[in-house]
Amino acid sequence: MDRDRLKIFLNGVTLVAVFLVLFAFSRYGTDYQVRILNNMAIFITLAVSYNLVNGYCGILHLGPNAFVAIGAYTSALLTMTPAEKQMNFIIQPIVWPLNVIEVPFVLSLLAAGLTATLFAFLISFPVFRVRGDYLAIVTLGFGEVVRVLCNALQNVTNGPLGLKGLSPCTNLWWTWGVAVLSMVVISRLIHSSYGRALKAIREDETAARAMGVDPFQHLLLAFLISAFFSGVAGGLLAHLITTISPTLFTFLLTFNLLIMIVVGGLGSTTGAVIGAMLFAWGGEALRIVEKPMDLGFVIIPGIPGMRMVIFSLLLMLVILFARRGIMGRSELNWEVILTRLDRLRRP
Amino acid sequence: MDDFFKLDGITVQFGGLVAVHRFSLHLEEGERVGLIGPNGAGKTTVFNIVSGFLAPGSGKVYWKGNDITGRPVHEITRLGIARTFQNIRLFPDMTVLENVMVSFHHKLRSHFWQAMFGLPSYRREESLLKSEAMTYLEELGLSHLSAERAGSLPYGQQRRLEIARALAIRPGLLLLDEPVAGMNPSESLETAQLILDLQRKYPLTVFLIEHDMKFVMQLCERIKVLDYGHTIAEGTPAEIQQDPLVLKAYLGGACVC
Structure with missing residues (x-):
């Protein structure tokens, strides 16, 4: 009982610490630093929700870019003013009712999440009829279809021209608020009976069915929750970069998310968070290797693209030396830390 | 209709192979019934029918008087x-x-x-x-x-x-698919004791497949013998041990058909 209270207290302290750090950056940080932090939070949301399906359910789902795209377009189309829409849609006018609707940012984020969830629901029936590589291909195809539709539906998405001039509503509080919410909600779910059922399906679907678990119902649940957060993160992303186009949501996005959760550890929420943070921050931190370097005896000129080489090498090293990612399937939470400390105190 | 559990004329075909042919079974509440037979006789297929992993080509499965044929596995589990x-x-x-x-x-x-x-x-x-x-x-x-x-x-x-x-x-009905496979004699004796203990504590009917004859003869009140999908014998352990068809299926012998 004492321990539970201590954990609640420590969680509170962590939240306050995160709040203070964010406050400091929003006050004194440069735009560059704030941008990295925003990216980090969006990646965390995406990685944690993606990991719910790929890591915990053991389903190789390759279409999160579709849900991010749907979320981004939905929220962008909802927050733009009718005048802005008229300016953007120069080839074909936008369809009714989108041309007159304008809602606040909060509602547009919610709508982004719900629309992504709706699409996830619609495709779940064909998707969960198959497993393994086949499921990967079905979802990959869905991701491509959505991207192609974004390109083709000129009067809804403005086609390849994309949407420009969104109001930059996204700030540190929004991105980190959503990131923390997704982390808390998803890790709660995973440590509940529902999470156990999901893991049971991952470990042995036949046995899970024989123990009374309906795989479709549970995979659907995870898939929808994951799609909801991906959609919201898409909305945040759209209002962070303020310009979206179909090229932003290619398979490369899914691929990057896959790297994050594999490096962090498939089936570990903390792993997904670490993976996302490393990805967002590492890419920027490695910029120094592209600058000209003076090593005293030799001067290396800056080589553009060098950081991607180093980045790939680092990824290979992680996978070579930690085959199941940095965290594996274990979590880093207060329970684990306190247990370790206890052991140190009483060897 | 107050049957506890009943399989009625179950037939399963995999392509041209008849895995189980007109298999019928009646279980009373609290019984221990064994299903034996040589390898490939169709025992596990029967289990897969009962637990819902397979739908029979023809025949019906009744649980407490209700037809549960072809229901999904997780629903059948929830029924007990x-x-x-x-x-x-x-x-x-x-x-x-x-x-x-x-x-x-x-x-x-x-x-x-x-x-x-x-x-x-x-x-x-x-x-x-x-x-x-x-x-x-x-x-x-x-x-x-x-x-x-x-x-x-x-x-x-x-x-x-x-x-x-x-x-x-x-569960009301517990299906054990080779519960003592790979165990040594003392371990399988322990398992037999365990099953008896559990039956004393819980209202449990046990239907099991096993190759360990000593285990089956000790534990089961009734035994059914399958060979090539056909039921060749049914009865108490003592009756089964004497049955010429069973001996033939297990040990081989001159054809008497």
């Missing part, structure tokens, strides 16, 4: 028919306790959002489930291993855990 597997199928990367707790999931009352937001009602239910799972582990002498990874248990204990997990369903 639990099974173990011939080759152990635990959830290897989950703890022993979690393995048992999965069996309670289907009767969970809380909705997923109650779990997601960690509402007190859910937490109460969760701690209730935990203590209930521990009682099943204690029953099978596994409580000291509750935090271990299920996959790291030795073979005998994995078998026990599978029984614990099936028992946590609170």
Whole structure:
């Protein structure tokens, strides 16, 4: 009982610490630093929700870019003013009712999440009829279809021209608020009976069915929750970069998310968070290797693209030396830390 | 219609192969019935029909008077028919306790959002489930291993855990697919004792497949013998031991057809 209270207290302290750090950056940080932090939070949301399906359910789902795209377009189309829409849609006018609707940012984020969830629901029936590589291909195809539709539906998405001039509503509080919410909600779910059922399906679907678990119902649940957060993160992303186009949501996005959760550890929420943070921050931190370097005896000129080489090498090293990612399937939470400390105190 | 469990004229075909031919079975509540037969006789196919993994080509499955033919596996389990597997199928990367707790999931009352937001009602239910799972582990002498990874248990204990997990369903009918395969004589004796003990404590009907004849003869009140999908004999262990057709199926012999 004492321990539970201590954990609640420590969680509170962590939240306050995160709040203070964010406050400091929003006050004194440069735009560059704030941008990295925003990216980090969006990646965390995406990685944690993606990991719910790929890591915990053991389903190789390759279409999160579709849900991010749907979320981004939905929220962008909802927050733009009718005048802005008229300016953007120069080839074909936008369809009714989108041309007159304008809602606040909060509602547009919610709508982004719900629309992504709706699409996830619609495709779940064909998707969960198959497993393994086949499921990967079905979802990959869905991701491509959505991207192609974004390109083709000129009067809804403005086609390849994309949407420009969104109001930059996204700030540190929004991105980190959503990131923390997704982390808390998803890790709660995973440590509940529902999470156990999901893991049971991952470990042995036949046995899970024989123990009374309906795989479709549970995979659907995870898939929808994951799609909801991906959609919201898409909305945040759209209002962070303020310009979206179909090229932003290619398979490369899914691929990057896959790297994050594999490096962090498939089936570990903390792993997904670490993976996302490393990805967002590492890419920027490695910029120094592209600058000209003076090593005293030799001067290396800056080589553009060098950081991607180093980045790939680092990824290979992680996978070579930690085959199941940095965290594996274990979590880093207060329970684990306190247990370790206890052991140190009483060897 | 007050039948406890009934299989009526079950036939299963895989392509041209008739795996089970007109198999009928009647179980009374509280019985221990064995299903034996040489390899490939169709025993596991019968189990797969009962537990819903296969739908029969023809024939019906009745549970407490209701037709449950072709229902999905998880629904049949929820009605109270639990099974173990011939080759152990635990959830290897989950703890022993979690393995048992999965069996309670289907009767969970809380909705997923109650779990997601960690509402007190859910937490109460969760701690209730935990203590209930521990009682099943204690029953099978596994409580000291509750935090271990299920996959790291030795073979005998994995078998026990599978029984614990099936028992946590609170089944009326327990299907055991070769419960003592790979065990030495003293271990299989222990398992037989365990099954008798469990039957004393829970209202349990046991239907099992086993190749260990000593085990089957000791434990079962009634035995059915399958060969090439056909029922060749049925009766008490003593009757089965004398049956010429059974002897022929197991030992071979001159054809008497």
